[in-house]
Amino acid sequence: MTADMDPGVRIELTVNGRARSLEVRPNHTLLDVLRDDLGLTGTKECCLVGECGACTVLVDGVSVDSCLVLAAEADGSAVLTIEGLASGDRLDRLQEAFLETGAAQCGFCIPGQLMAAHALLTANPHPARVDVEEGLAGNLCRCGGYEQIIEAVLAAADRREVAT
Amino acid sequence: MSGFGVGASPARVGGRARVTGRQAYVADIRLEDALHVKLVTVDCARARIVAVDASAALAVPGVRLVLSAADLPDPMPRFGPQFQDRPVLAVGETRYHGEPVAAVAAETRDAAEEGARLVRVEYDELPAVSTIAAALAPDAPLVQDPSIRPGDPLAATNVLREHRYGWGDVDGATADVVVEGTYAFPMVTQFAIEPHGFLAAPDGDGIAVWSSIQHPNWLQRVIAGLLALPLSKVRVYAPDPGGGFGGKQHAKYEPLVAFIALWAGRPARLVLSLEETFQAVRRGAAEIRVRSGFRRDGTLVFRDVEANYLIGAYADIADRTVAKGTYTSCGPYRTPAARIVARSVLSNTTPSTAFRGFGNPQQIWAVESNMDEAAHALGIDPVDLRLRNLARPGEAFIPGDTPADGDWAKTVERAAELIGWGTPPAAGRGRGIAVGLKSGPTTGLSYSTVRLLADGSVVVHAGTSDMGQGARTIFAQIAAQELGAPLDWVTVVMGDTAVVPYDQQTSASRSSVLMGNAVLGACRDIQARLRAMAARLEMVTESDVVVDRGEVRIGDGVLPIRDVLVRGLGRLGGELIGVGEMRKEADPDHPLGGTAAFFEFNCTAVEVEVDRATGDVVVARHVTVSDVGTALNPTQVRGQDEGAAIMGLGHTLMEHYILDDGGRIRNLGAIDYRIPTSMDLPLRLESDVIEHGDGPGPYGSKGMSEGALLCVAPAVAAAVRNATGVVIRDLPLTPERVWRALHAARDP
Numbered sequence: 086m087t088a089d090m091d092p093g094v095r096i097e098l099t100v101n102g103r104a105r106s107l108e109v110r111p112n113h114t115l116l117d118v119l120r121d122d123l124g125l126t127g128t129k130e131c132c133l134v135g136e137c138g139a140c141t142v143l144v145d146g147v148s149v150d151s152c153l154v155l156a157a158e159a160d161g162s163a164v165l166t167i168e169g170l171a172s173g174d175r176l177d178r179l180q181e182a183f184l185e186t187g188a189a190q191c192g193f194c195i196p197g198q199l200m201a202a203h204a205l206l207t208a209n210p211h212p213a214r215v216d217v218e219e220g221l222a223g224n225l226c227r228c229g230g231y232e233q234i235i236e237a238v239l240a241a242a243d244r245r246e247v248a249t
Numbered sequence: 250m251s252g253f254g255v256g257a258s259p260a261r262v263g264g265r266a267r268v269t270g271r272q273a274y275v276a277d278i279r280l281e282d283a284l285h286v287k288l289v290t291v292d293c294a295r296a297r298i299v300a301v302d303a304s305a306a307l308a309v310p311g312v313r314l315v316l317s318a319a320d321l322p323d324p325m326p327r328f329g330p331q332f333q334d335r336p337v338l339a340v341g342e343t344r345y346h347g348e349p350v351a352a353v354a355a356e357t358r359d360a361a362e363e364g365a366r367l368v369r370v371e372y373d374e375l376p377a378v379s380t381i382a383a384a385l386a387p388d389a390p391l392v393q394d395p396s397i398r399p400g401d402p403l404a405a406t407n408v409l410r411e412h413r414y415g416w417g418d419v420d421g422a423t424a425d426v427v428v429e430g431t432y433a434f435p436m437v438t439q440f441a442i443e444p445h446g447f448l449a450a451p452d453g454d455g456i457a458v459w460s461s462i463q464h465p466n467w468l469q470r471v472i473a474g475l476l477a478l479p480l481s482k483v484r485v486y487a488p489d490p491g492g493g494f495g496g497k498q499h500a501k502y503e504p505l506v507a508f509i510a511l512w513a514g515r516p517a518r519l520v521l522s523l524e525e526t527f528q529a530v531r532r533g534a535a536e537i538r539v540r541s542g543f544r545r546d547g548t549l550v551f552r553d554v555e556a557n558y559l560i561g562a563y564a565d566i567a568d569r570t571v572a573k574g575t576y577t578s579c580g581p582y583r584t585p586a587a588r589i590v591a592r593s594v595l596s597n598t599t600p601s602t603a604f605r606g607f608g609n610p611q612q613i614w615a616v617e618s619n620m621d622e623a624a625h626a627l628g629i630d631p632v633d634l635r636l637r638n639l640a641r642p643g644e645a646f647i648p649g650d651t652p653a654d655g656d657w658a659k660t661v662e663r664a665a666e667l668i669g670w671g672t673p674p675a676a677g678r679g680r681g682i683a684v685g686l687k688s689g690p691t692t693g694l695s696y697s698t699v700r701l702l703a704d705g706s707v708v709v710h711a712g713t714s715d716m717g718q719g720a721r722t723i724f725a726q727i728a729a730q731e732l733g734a735p736l737d738w739v740t741v742v743m744g745d746t747a748v749v750p751y752d753q754q755t756s757a758s759r760s761s762v763l764m765g766n767a768v769l770g771a772c773r774d775i776q777a778r779l780r781a782m783a784a785r786l787e788m789v790t791e792s793d794v795v796v797d798r799g800e801v802r803i804g805d806g807v808l809p810i811r812d813v814l815v816r817g818l819g820r821l822g823g824e825l826i827g828v829g830e831m832r833k834e835a836d837p838d839h840p841l842g843g844t845a846a847f848f849e850f851n852c853t854a855v856e857v858e859v860d861r862a863t864g865d866v867v868v869a870r871h872v873t874v875s876d877v878g879t880a881l882n883p884t885q886v887r888g889q890d891e892g893a894a895i896m897g898l899g900h901t902l903m904e905h906y907i908l909d910d911g912g913r914i915r916n917l918g919a920i921d922y923r924i925p926t927s928m929d930l931p932l933r934l935e936s937d938v939i940e941h942g943d944g945p946g947p948y949g950s951k952g953m954s955e956g957a958l959l960c961v962a963p964a965v966a967a968a969v970r971n972a973t974g975v976v977i978r979d980l981p982l983t984p985e986r987v988w989r990a991l992h993a994a995r996d997p
Contacts, residue, residue, distance in 0.1 A: 110359070121358075126277035127270015129491070131442050132523045136919035139442055167270035180268040184260040187884035190892065191717030192267030193274060193443040193491025218927045225919070227442050227492050228717045229895030230888055231927045232934055 096160035100125070101169025109156040116140045116151040119166060127167035127196045131225075138224030141197035142166045148204035150223070167196035170203060178244045179203055182237040190228035198224045202238045211242055253736035254798075255726050255948050258884035262722040262741060263489070263715065274491045275446035275461040276520045283448065283516035284313055285358045286509055287365035288502075288525065289351040294377035294597040294912025295390075296343045298370065301351050305367040311360030315368055316509060317351040326475045327397070330467065330499045332409075334397055335563040335600070337475070337504045342375070344392060344562035345597050346913045347528025349502075354509050354517055377597035378407065379912035381536050381557045384596045392562050392595035409560065409593040410568045414576055414840055416648045417586025422551040424542025428623040431538045432615035433979040434962075435905035436559070438531045439604050440924050443491025444523050445530075449507040450516035455482025456507055461490040463498045463714045464754040469746050471500045472507055487744035493716035494896070495603030496530035498756055499566055524917040531906065532604035533567050533593075534559040537615035539578075547629045549638045551586040554578040556612060560593050561600030568593040570601070573688060574608020576647075576841055580616055581657050581686040581850060582638040583646055597912050603756060605896060606955050609687045610962065614980060617683040617963035622976065631682055631967065632665045639684075642943075649838075650688075651845045654951075655876040657684075660939045661852045664874040667935055668854035675856075678869055679972025682854040685959025689952050690757040691843030693833035695764040696750035699728055699771035701779075703822040705811035706738040709768055712752030713743060713760040717892075718954050719885040720760045724768045726882060727947055731772035733799020733810040758849060758952025761881060763831045765947045770829025778825045779810060782817035847945055850876040851956035853894070855931070857968040864988025866902060866969060871931035871961075878944025878951035889954045890936040897961025898931070899924045905981050 093108035100123060109118050119125045119142065128151060129139035135150040142151045143165040170177045179202050182188075189195045198221060205212060205220035212220065217238045218231075226234060253259040266272040291298075303315035318325060318340040325340040327333045339350050350372075353364035378384040378392065384407040395404035403409065448459035455478055462468050465487035473483045490497050502519055509517040521529060540553040556575045560567035575591035606613075624631040639661065640646035640653035661684060665671070674680050700708040707728045713720040725739040742749060752764060776796040783801050784791040794803050801808040814825070835843045856870040873894045880886040903923045907915045916922045936957070942949030962980055970976050975990040 112359070120277075124279075125270075126273070129274075129443070130276065130520075131444060132919035134918060134920055137442060137523075171269055176265075176268065183268050184264045187258065187261065187888045189261060189264050189267040190719070190888050191441075191443070191490065191492040192263075192272050193441075195267050196270045199268060218930070221927045223926075225442060225924060225926060227440055227494070227896070227924065228888070229892030229925065231895060231925075231930055232891050233884075233888055235927065 094157045096157060098159060099163040101166060111157055113156050114152050115142070115154040115156050115159045115164070118156040119151060125166050125168050129193055129196055138197040138201060139194050141200040141224060143200055143204055146207065148201050167199060170199060179238065179241045182241040186233045186237040186240065188230055188233040188237040190230050194224060194226045198226065198234055205238065206242055214239065253726060254730040255881050258882050259722070259726065259736050261719055262725045273488055274443055275448065275459055275488050278448060278459055278488065280448060280450055280516035280518065283518045284354040284356065284509065284513055285361040286506060286517050286519035287353050287361035288349040289353060289365045289368045289370065290347050290349055291343055291370050291372050292913065293374045294346045294379060295375040296372040297375055298339065298341060298343065298350055298372050300371040302369040303351070305369065306353055306364035309360055309364045309367060311356040312353060312364040313356065314354050314513060315351055315364065316354070316512065321508060326504065328471050328475060328500060328504060329564055330566045331568055332564040334393060337508060345599055347525065347599065348562070352505055352509060354513060377912045379596050379598050379908050381559050381594055384559065384594045392597055407595045409564055409595050412572045412575065412591045413589065415588040417551065419551045419553050419586045419588040422542055422586045424550045425545040426626050427540060427542045428619055428626050429540040430619055430622060430978055431536060432618055434535045434611040434614050435980055436531050436534045436598065437900045437904040438527050438906070438922070439494040439496030441490065441492030441494060441496060444521045444526050445497060445501060446520040447503050447506040448516060448518045449503070449510035451510060451514060452484055455484065456511065457484045457486065458503050458507055459486040459488065460503050461497055462487050463490065463493045463716060463756060465714065465744065465746050466712060466751050467754060468500050468503055472503060475504050476507065485746040487714055489744065490714055490716035493714065494605045495607065495756065497716070498603045498754065501529050523919060527914055527917050527922070528599050531599045531601050533570060533601035533608065533611065535611035537612060539615050539619040541619050541623055543623055543627055545627070547627055547634045547637045549582050549584055552579050552584050554589045556591040557594050558592065558611065559596050561596060561598045563600045565600045565602040567601040570603060570608030573841055574612050577609065577686055577688055578612050578616055579647065581640055581646065581653065581684060583640050583644065605893065606687065606958050607757065609685070609959055610900065613685050613959050614962045617960050618966055618978060621681065621963060621967040621970065632661065632670055635661055635684055651848070654847055655850055655943060656941060657850050657876065660850055660874050660876045663937060663939060664852035664854045664872050667872040667874070667937060668856060668870060670854065677972065678856050678858050679968045679970065680854065680856045681964045681967025681971055682852065683960035683963035683967060685851045685956060687849040687955055687959055688845035689847040689849060690759040690763065690833055691841045691845060692835045693759055693763040693831065693846060694751065694753045695767040695831045696752065697764060697767040697771045697829045698750055699768060699775060699827045699829070701732055701775050701814060701825040703815065703818055703824060705734055705814055707732050707734045709739060709741045710749045711741060711743055711764050711768060712749045713764045714755040715743060716755065718760065718889055719882065720764065722885060723761050723765060723881050727765060727768050728772055730798060731769065732775060758954040759846070761950055762846060762944065762946030762952050763833065765950065766831040767829040769947045770831060771827035774827030774829060775825045779813055783813045786813065786816055847951045849952055849956040851959055853957065853960050853964040855964045855968045857965060857972055859969055859972045859987060861991055864984035864986070864991060866965065866982055866987060868898065868931040868965065869933065871934045873957040874937045874939060875953050875956040876939040876951065877953040878946065879940050879942050879949040880938050881948065881950050886938060886953060887936050890957045891934060893955060893957035894934065894936070894961060895925050895930065897958040898929065900981060901962040901965045902982050
């Protein structure tokens with residue numbers, strides 16, 4: 086039997102606050118479903134082995150490589166992707182800080198960096214530099230823009246959380 | 250400087266899309282009804298293809314076609330920027346591990362992948378060469394069939410080209426001290442986080458191609474040639490690449506995807522896996538022997554270089570990287586006599602191509618390591634040795650080329666000052682310093698059109714690819730400054746050959762200089778029209794009108810450009826259109842076909858700590874100083890400079906392909922091939938610039954995006970020597986290699 090003939094699996098997800106009911110292939114990852122089924126292409130695909138972090142999203146508040154999570158495993162969870170980080174037109178403090186420090190160069194790793202940073206600041210609102218280095222260790226940036234990325238995360242941490 | 254003009258650092262144009270996930274990279278583009286393509290390869294470096302059986306693959310539901318050489322025109326269409334040697338699909342024989350034999354196109358990605366697994370390729374493995382020694386052996390199997398290199402006297406060898414440069418009398422030169430060594434640089438890969446992606450679709454009576462490509466106009470020419478279409482019928486969309494680093498300069502699988510789209514009569518898409526990108530692009534490996542002769546006082550009297558670069562199975566732009574990268578083997582130094590022999594050696598490996606530094610990092614690893622060894626041999630401080638020999642501003646240091654276009658001693662002195670050269674490093678640490686010089690573009694042609702719309706807002710058309718260097722922001726800053734528009738009233742349109750005028754390429758750190766000047770020229774063209782307009786409105790002669798930095802001045806009166814524009818355009822409105830053109834002409838008598846438009850010059854100084862128990866090298870301090878002429882956007886300059894430095898640490902400390910005896914890459918992918926992470930940063934990284942406004946670009950700028958990568962490796966190796974006393978001439982400086990060197994030194 087080919088993958089295309091496998092019966093689908095019905096899952097319920099809350100993605101960026103919106104309830105989604107989907108039939109997914111059992112072999113498809115959360116990354117596949119976000120990008121291909123839901124059209125949320127802000128989450129990026131690169132290594133597919135959980136090393137580059139380009140596909141980082143939050144599942145029930147935990148930062149995960151969405152390429153390593155089967156969509157079926159995510160059934161019932163709340164997923165936050167880069168598309169859900171801003172509040173409407175208002176950017177998150179991390180997004181503002183990334184713009185200010187010039188952290189986004191080619192930009193391809195940036196959604197993953199932002200989601201990892203968001204998870205980091207949620208767990209540790211006042212990280213030291215070394216905490217940021219460790220917190221983002223799973224997110225590769227080949228532009229080598231780590232200094233400006235770390236600066237942005239530290240700057241965002243210094244900012245009061247904007248009440249929503 | 251605050252604000253958004255030149256010299257300020259406004260937020261990146263396109264930055265908001267990048268931080269919100271809305272930036273559409275090539276793989277994010279969905280074409281209705283597109284077929285998904287997967288490549289079929291065989292698991293060895295070189296094979297004779299006996300048969301391709303697609304029946305099982307075609308039985309997979311959703312698989313629409315399996316394309317192999319037999320389905321393509323005969324003779325097989327070939328392409329390449331220097332030599333038309335790369336086939337659209339392997340014909341008769343594969344020449345490197347990962348070369349596609351066939352391609353499966355299916356309704357879904359799953360079906361394409363399953364189909365590709367089921368294509369049965371019958372093949373005989375053939376002897377392959379994957380090292381310089383093996384490729385140059387007298388009885389080496391030939392990588393390329395001599396028939397595709399007609400009339401080439403080297404066609405019956407694995408040497409694609411040999412380049413010889415030189416001046417003065419090396420053999421007759423008298424030196425007090427001669428320092429000699431052979432230095433090795435491994436295969437490394439660009440590893441853009443965005444894997445290469447290609448889409449194609451029939452488009453009326455032509456074709457549209459989408460690619461994360463650095464040179465859309467060059468790709469247009471390649472596709473038009475292969476499909477026998479006029480340029481106007483090939484529309485290339487080039488969405489911003491998610492990192493290029495040279496690996497996305499030239500066509501790779503766009504021709505294949507275009508053939509599939511035409512064959513199927515519907516769109517087709519191929520997005521490579523990261524592993525496939527390792528098999529598609531890499532930097533040339535090199536073994537470079539350097540002999541340098543000095544007088545006792547440190548004056549360089551000759552340099553003798555023999556460089557073998559291991560390129561891949563097809564030339565791509567690799568031979569040009571060899572030619573250009575070794576041409577500057579005397580670095581920025583006054584060298585009375587030089588002899589440089591450089592070979593591009595074909596092998597059954599991934600075709601090497603451009604990679605940030607373009608052939609120079611290999612050469613600079615060798616010659617700057619040699620300089621450090623010379624400093625030790627002469628008993629002269631490494632900074633003093635370099636300052637003694639550096640070309641002075643305006644000095645013709647390479648006969649027949651552009652004279653030294655910067656006060657390079659200032660760069661070296663600044664780096665030395667920042668690292669604290671001359672003061673002892675902390676206990677257990679060592680310091681090293683090196684310089685890097687790279688020729689900028691030798692030819693160039695960029696056009697831009699700029700439109701000043703009726704409300705004073707601006708549209709800039711520029712064919713540069715913004716792959717992270719921030720070209721879009723620079724062009725917007727130039728237009729905003731020259732035409733008096735706020736930055737967020739400027740839109741920069743790129744990446745569509747049907748809309749945007751010709752640009753030769755995005756490479757060699759050229760875009761701020763060449764396209765920047767084209768944009769500036771187009772703005773000045775508009776300013777001339779505004780002058781005429783103001784003269785007519787105010788009933789003065791044009792020579793009484795000055796348009797500068799967004800203002801129109803007549804005598805003591807100052808008018809905003811927009812006022813003149815609105816009145817001048819009148820009731821019908823409309824717009825003013827300016828055209829800019831920037832050429833860097835070729836010089837047929839020059840060994841490279843043209844002189845350097847500018848030189849990139851960098852000095853890197855580092856302080857390292859070496860763990861003697863493990864061989865681990867920690868870069869405690871990393872200072873990079875680049876001569877940038879003028880920093881048009883200091884935040885972006887810093888980002889490019891630091892990024893180049895970090896990338897340089899990758900090939901210095903950790904990156905290399907590991908091949909097995911059969912020429913297969915054993916460390917394909919992100920688990921086994923490590924690039925720097927946030928945990929691998931120098932404990933302290935400092936980036937500084939020298940700005941003398943002496944570049945050929947707008948406002949005195951120079952290209953700068955490669956400089957800080959050039960000499961990282963020799964600076965770190967010199968620091969390792971300073972800390973431990975061991976000399977290492979092979980990269981990367983992995984813990985194992987350093988540990989072995991430390992032990993060899995202790996237990997000889």
